[in-house]
Amino acid sequence: MVTNKIIEAIRQPWQLQLIRFTPYFVGALILVILPPLMPTYAQNTWTKFVIFALFASSYDLIYGHAGLLSLGHAAYFGAGGYTVAAMMLNYNINSFWIGLPLGIIVAAIVSAGFGFLALRVSGMYFLLVTFAFGELLYAVTWNWLFLSSPGMQGIAGLPRPDLGIPGFSWTTLNFYYFILIIFLLCFFLVYRIMNSPFGHALRGIREGEGRMQALGYNTWLYKYIAFVLTGAFAGVAGVLFVYYNRFISPVHVGVTTSFMPMIMVIIGGSGTLLGPVIGALVIVFAEYFSSLFTPERWPLILGAIFVAAIMYARGGISIHLSQLWKRLNYRYGSTKS
């Protein structure tokens, strides 16, 4: 077949493919091998890192690819989280197989509603509208008794999810692997979306929306679908976060939490697959180490990391790492030419 030959022609040689995918293999290996060798408290931090890596990846879909700077991303995270938490609180339903799909659906519905209105404006106004919606949901979670344990704001004392496997009990480590599997599945999905015509179209919209329309793309619809998708992924992260944290409060819906994925993506590198993961790694572990020494100074340290990343690693850490990787390859790896 002639056409298959063309596909072969644009495919990179296997050596280059190997080099390209090495960081992913190494990353996955680290995530699988390292945590069991660590104390329980550190394993918890790894779990938190993986959840936030997913949260940040979902944010990158809308910010890094479609180029929409949103400041209400915690709304979908919180919507997913509050869904499973409220089910446990009010109906005592703890099944993972009900909780996760329902959390995703609620998060997607919330983002579908917010996105429908927010995407009528662009740029700074889009940021402000998403921010306002986030705060709206924050107020709802603050005031609605359905979403609060008696006598407090938020839902506390939540158990780990019920997988419906007889005789199974949670440990810190198997919970970590459980989260990791879901993360890797989502990461793979995001990877596929990035490389699909849809993902390319999002980047095209980021680069030049007018041109995309002239080429036949309904850019509004693309942004809207991306917005709902990113909300659904954030919902997954929110559901996992509730299972991990066993407590959810309005803070997890508000602007403080919305900032987290934004900072992670900017530090790690937007529009790249590994950038949000690296950003989450830096932030979650910096928080972990600062909590060991000076927990009260964490915001100060976070601010310093952010400023340093913007001044010295513009474009994101992952961009600089990949440039370093290419340079090393060029210097030590190119023996064949």
Place this chain on the structure above:
Amino acid sequence: MEALRVENLSKDFGGVHALSNVSFNVEIGERLGIIGPNGAGKTTLFNLINGQLPPTSGRVYFFGQDITHLATHSRAHLGQSRSFQLISLFLNLSVLDNTLIALHGTKRSRFQILRPTNAYADLVAKAQAILTSIALWEQKDELVKNLSYGEQRRLEIALTLASEPKLLLLDEPSCGLTSAEAVEISSMLNKFGRNITVLLVAHDMDLVFGVADRVMVLHYGKIIADGKPENIRIDPKVKEIYMGVEGNASNTATI
């Protein structure tokens, strides 16, 4: 049969009449050059035909269909395609990705969300044909921002052809090019088949008179001349606009 019919088209920006009561027809396969001084309304006319702006009044028909209020992307699906005066490629994407985006634009596959974009063998083959024809296949993995300006211009025009349009709107395709590069563009345009109707806006008179079968002159939003290139060349009104009042100007060059 006519490919495009514009009826009494007007566009006001606040109190400024960018276009007033413009009407004309374009036959299928015709190459219509549109010239006029800066601010004559040429790009506004393109924006109305391609749907970037809604008209204040008037109608636009495309192959007999009223498209006055149709969205830009729907017009692309009907067979319109345009290039932009300022290069509007996707600078941070590779040459091949730019081409594939353009090729997917009018296909159903543009909504595919999980299949890799370069797994579409037929589209990749087309991309190869397009890029080979403009001598950019070797640079297919290069980011577009690293191409030279002339190469970007060639890609810009090639991408407008990717959707196999019936009507091509070219806004200043030779803008900012050297005269040698402009000749390249001109020969590219002359190679198009006669099933493509072309509207060409340009300041470069060599390009317009080298490509167009018919030339229309816009001035302050009105058509002041419309006819064969050789007639436009000697039209006194056009000469007056471009060279000042006859006999008064020291510049005696012909356009």
